[in-house]
Amino acid sequence: MDEKAAHIIVLGNEKGGTGKSTLAMHIIVGLLSKGKKVAVIDLDARQKSVARYLQNREAFMANGGTSVAMPEFKVIAQSAASLIKDREIEDQQNLQEGLNAFNEHVDFIVIDCPGNDTYLSRLAHALADTLVTPLNDSFIDLDLLGEVSATNFQIKKLSFYTEMVWESRKYRSASGKPPMDWIVVRTRLASLDSRNNKRVHAALESLQKRIMFRYVPGLYERVIYKELFPSGLTILDLEKVNSMSHVAARQEVRSLVDSLNLVE
Numbered sequence: 001m002d003e004k005a006a007h008i009i010v011l012g013n014e015k016g017g018t019g020k021s022t023l024a025m026h027i028i029v030g031l032l033s034k035g036k037k038v039a040v041i042d043l044d045a046r047q048k049s050v051a052r053y054l055q056n057r058e059a060f061m062a063n064g065g066t067s068v069a070m071p072e073f074k075v076i077a078q079s080a081a082s083l084i085k086d087r088e089i090e091d092q093q094n095l096q097e098g099l100n101a102f103n104e105h106v107d108f109i110v111i112d113c114p115g116n117d118t119y120l121s122r123l124a125h126a127l128a129d130t131l132v133t134p135l136n137d138s139f140i141d142l143d144l145l146g147e148v149s150a151t152n153f154q155i156k157k158l159s160f161y162t163e164m165v166w167e168s169r170k171y172r173s174a175s176g177k178p179p180m181d182w183i184v185v186r187t188r189l190a191s192l193d194s195r196n197n198k199r200v201h202a203a204l205e206s207l208q209k210r211i212m213f214r215y216v217p218g219l220y221e222r223v224i225y226k227e228l229f230p231s232g233l234t235i236l237d238l239e240k241v242n243s244m245s246h247v248a249a250r251q252e253v254r255s256l257v258d259s260l261n262l263v264e
């Protein structure tokens, strides 16, 4: 890709329901709100959560709602060819065509991955300039990164997912690209004081250097993140926020987007 290529942000992990699509949507609107041009590729053709969120956003405006910034978006489904080789070629072509369609005229391409290992998802990881991996509140979720000792946080074994990210990194450096910025974000946090929370926090602090990711604060579990889906809006789109919890939500979304270091 040339120097003007759009910056690719991938949302990925190998687990459903951790908040990839919700984070994706907030990162998208966060970038739009900073005046950036954004395109979106939804690789989760079963759930299509981000695409549906964006369709709701279009419907909101079509039904007389105030105008809100929109990204371009498309859904790419896995190839249904019968031979693996043909499927992989077709997946590769479809993703490349998707990227080519956007690359020239946007600053960022946000790719939302499904919660399982697919060839399309691997291709996306290999292209990621920034990879955002959400992780939930429990110690079990650390398994997404590796098998970690509960006593001294030593890594016993890396997860398949971490191995895959490392492969993607090798591929990037072999093709002369700058290193991928891998960011692990905790989402759907229950309460800062819980024992689990503190332990997961300590474990991630200790793992970040060894596995080479950046660990940044994420989003709490808040009803507002679910409530706004049908309207297609996010907390960043609301002109007035009328509760302490909404003020806090808006602030945590802004901090999250800032911590990705995407915009000067």
Ligand SMILES: Nc1ncnc2c1ncn2[C@@H]1O[C@H](COP(=O)(O)OP(=O)(O)O)[C@@H](O)[C@H]1O
Binding pocket: 015, 016, 017, 018, 019, 020, 021, 022, 023, 049, 115, 187, 188, 189, 219, 220, 221, 222, 223, 225, 226
């Ligand atoms: N921070 C949050 N607070 C409350 N609900 C959330 C939060 N993040 C995600 N959810 C909800 O959890 C469910 C799964 O989230 P989603 O973003 O679709 O995860 P994934 O894309 O990883 O499968 C959705 O119903 C979503 O609204």
Ligand SMILES: [Mg+2]
Binding pocket: 020, 021, 022, 044, 047, 049, 112, 113, 114, 115
């Ligand atoms: Mg999803």
